[in-house]
Amino acid sequence: MCRVVDLQQAVLAKNDACAHTLREDLAARGTALVNLLSSPGSGKTALLERELTLARDRGVPVAALTADLATENDAVRLARSGVPVKQILTDGLCHLEAEMLGGHLHDWLPAEARLLFIENVGNLVCPASYDLGETLRVVLASVTEGEDKPLKYPTAFGLAHLVVVTKTDIAEAVSFDEEEFRANVERVNPGVEVHLTSVRQGIGEGVLLDRALAARDGAPVHIPVMTRTSHHVHDESEPQPQDEHSADLDTVASSRS
């Protein structure tokens, strides 16, 4: 006999439950987690090394964990800051998951750490779907990546609590249009703050550390529209007659493979 069973379970329920537990466990020991997401090569490691060094200089206890498919190069770079650092090798996996992260923190995370920075795998697609128990999710984009990056990766930028632009020292050389970038961020994540940084020129120094400490101490964190989901039952999931279509950006034909 064939039976039809209504399961009604979120696919990522297990990850979300692990993330929730991790967030609570960390909060109980006074640690807030900061999840850094970006494309490969956008400058996560350089920015993080600067902010970790600043934390050490200010006497703020922090720790960092960096994830890559291969090599311990990033951990070596981050360790120059003098704060506790750990490398996760994902063996080809394109993102971190909460349960995996929890296993790596066990017996390693220093008790006094007020902030734990996670440098996620360089990828703007997959890591966006996985809550790691973060208090602050920061999405970075370098000026070389194009002003339309937020439109190309709307889930990643749409779920950010904070957006950071890196490498602004070369913005002029690559004709980076800051206004257009900001407008594109606003389109997918209205109200989110965008900060400009350059490690080489010292621009935006401390922005990551200060925002993370504020969030840890209970300052309000931006709530992205994509997380402000309706509690209505999905009797409205089909397009309604009164719905308007977003009509722009339709001048070039495209198709989904």
Added chain:
Amino acid sequence: MHEMSIALAVVDQVDGAARPAGATAVRSVRLQVGELAGVVPDALTFSFQLACAGTVLEGAELDIEPVPARARCGACARTWLPGMPPRLTCPGCGGTDTELLSGRELQIVRVCWHDTAPHPPISQEC
């Protein structure tokens, strides 16, 4: 591509519900995938077939129900289809107090299986 991880999570959850209920073979799984869920249906279908191998879901069909994104403005109550890439500021008043009515779903809604158990949690028979 994280669709394989998503597929494994689907198989894990369906297996966890089906086997204790006495299922001998899962025939189909219906999944809601929101337009803004960040999941590619074709890649998920491909991964699902691989993830099912050697489980009670072997050979099961994945039936994906796409859910379009819909948004409503908190200021002027206008509703709109944000599209892709999504426009989440109000196209009418320009407001940013937007509520997402749908589009982030990634939900197992229904499973059809063969079983031998006398009293599984049945919603209906087919």
